[in-house]
Amino acid sequence: MNERPGNQLFDAYFTARDMREVFCDQGRVQAMLDFEAALARAEARVGLIPQTAVAPIEAACQAGHYNFAALGEAIATAGNSAIPLVKALGKQITAHDAEAERYVHLGATSQDVMDSGLVLQMRRALELIDSDLAQLGQTLATQAQRYVATPLAGRTWLQHATPVTLGMKIAGWLGAVTRSRQRLLELKPRLLVLQFGGASGTLAALGEQAMPIAQALAEELHLTLPDQPWHTQRDRLVEFGSVLGLIAGSLGKLGRDISLLMQTEAAEVFEPSAPGKGGSSTMPHKRNPVGAAVLIGAATRVPGLLSTLFSAMPQEHERSLGLWHAEWETLPEICCLVSGSLKQALLVTQGLEVDADRMARNLDLTQGLVLAEAVSIVLAQRVGRDTAHHLLEQCCKRAVAEHRHLRAVLGDEPQVTAELSAAELDHLLDPAHYLGQARTWVERAVAEHSALTA
Secondary structure, eight states, rough: OOOOOOOHHHHHHHHHHHHHHHSSSHHHHHHHHHHHHHHHHHHTTTTSSSSSGGHHHHHOOOOGSSSHHHHHHHHHSSSSSSHHHHHHHHHHEEEEEEEEHHHTTTTOOOHHHHHHHHHHHHHHHHHHHHHHHHHHHHHHHHHHTTTOOOOEEEETEEEEEEEEHHHHHHHHHHHHHHHHHEEEEEHHHHHHHOOOOOTTSGGGGGGGHHHHHHHHHHHHHBBBSSSSSTTOOOHHHHHHHHHHHHHHHHHHHHHEEEEEHHHHOOOOEOOOOTTTTTSSSOTTTTTOHHHHHHHHHHHHHHHHHHHHHTOOSOOOSOOSSSSHHHHHHHHHHHHHHHHHHHHHHHHHHHHHHEEEEHHHHHTTTTTTGGHHHHHHHHHHHHHHHHHHHOOOOOOHHHHHHHTTHHHHHTHHHHHTTTTSHHHHHHHTGGGOOOOOOOOOHHHHHHHHHHHHOO
């Protein structure tokens, strides 16, 4: 009865169930009620309210007691969710203990309830995101090591460049995941703080007991007491949103790479197959990158949402009109989109299907041209850089014009064979011998991931 209809057709695709539960109506209301219950305990601890009032207030602080549809209707008039909730809470308490109702919400303001409730939700969201990032990092570390020496064409400007390895490419994804985990750790102390300032941020209604109550309330909620209330200082929330935006973008990069590698013309790496996954309504042969689509979709949507958070930062005086309101659904939506992207990234990377033979064939599509640099660098040491570069450029043009392999053209060129033996040319034109520091990059990315996980 309480749950309002959601985007049930798309929720399972674009978001994760556990994150939707954090930010559903039940999750929002319960977080605010957790604040009210903790406030009662804190005020009883310092003697502002009688201890006998705590149990009746706590008993009423269960989201299941409230009609969310009725609350939603009341919000349209009240202007925020805390006002009708506190009224409903008071009625709930009065039905069992009229005396205790006098002490509910004492000294707090609506934004204290909503912002501190949001912080409690963000704490859970952060835990979920970090857990998925850690799992994704471990998966990528394993895959990077598995394919550390598997050559494939590097691509710059969407054209074949020099060879890289699949492990090196995956290590790039892993490094971004590790940095995102580091950012979350760094912002956590700034984010998980209490919001408690009363009407205008002074806590004047609580007199000399204000600071002891604030400290006790922070302890009850397992949050840090900040240097001051932050009703209209929203940098903490925007920082969190920004890190989520970076995560979405990094996962979008992963999704983009995989979707390009899945293209028919490349066909080197694939999302895991499953019955009914990635098909077409008309073309039986299709195998679409449906997981990558979620990663790219989230990376496309989150920046626009993040811009809303930035736009809402210059809030007026001690309580904002409209800018605060613009945050209410924005940050939860960012969390949900990133959670869905992470779930899809895990599914995709855990079951990667790799065609190493196709990679080798694709490397040879240009008939040795991708290794022209390798030959040019060695030849430059014998005949000079400009001469070597011009000579290789001419040989490459001849190979293309004559539809011949670069090895054959080089073998016919006296200026080349005078300096490089047949064995040297064979070695230089073997992709496995021109992978540079690819293995080192994998080892370093895995080591950084392991250090963070330890």
